[in-house]
Amino acid sequence: MNLPEEPMMLYSFVNMKLRDSYPTLDALCEDMNVEKAEILRRLKMVGFEYDPERNRFW
Template sequence: MFNTKDPYLLLSIVNMKLRDEASSLEDLCKTYNQKQEEVEERLSKVGYKYNSTLNQFVAE
């Protein structure tokens, strides 16, 4: 699921999962066996950063 080539599709999926299923990015990554740093890096390349207060990726 997180291996999509389109970073904007990844952004949509991750934010939806954060909203509906996970209490944090760390929790989401553990649930789906993903490296948090890799998810953050891929989304930072298109101008998004994780905001722990909002529990969402937001535009920088």
């Protein structure tokens, strides 16, 4: 699946998926066949970090 290119859209999309459908970022990445490192890198560039306890970026 293609993820949104624009960082804020990616942030919103990934957090929505984590909230509604996936218990972890690893589960999302495996199911959607996307690279976890790429999501982490792209969102870190704009100041977001993944919090596994809350299962969301912020």
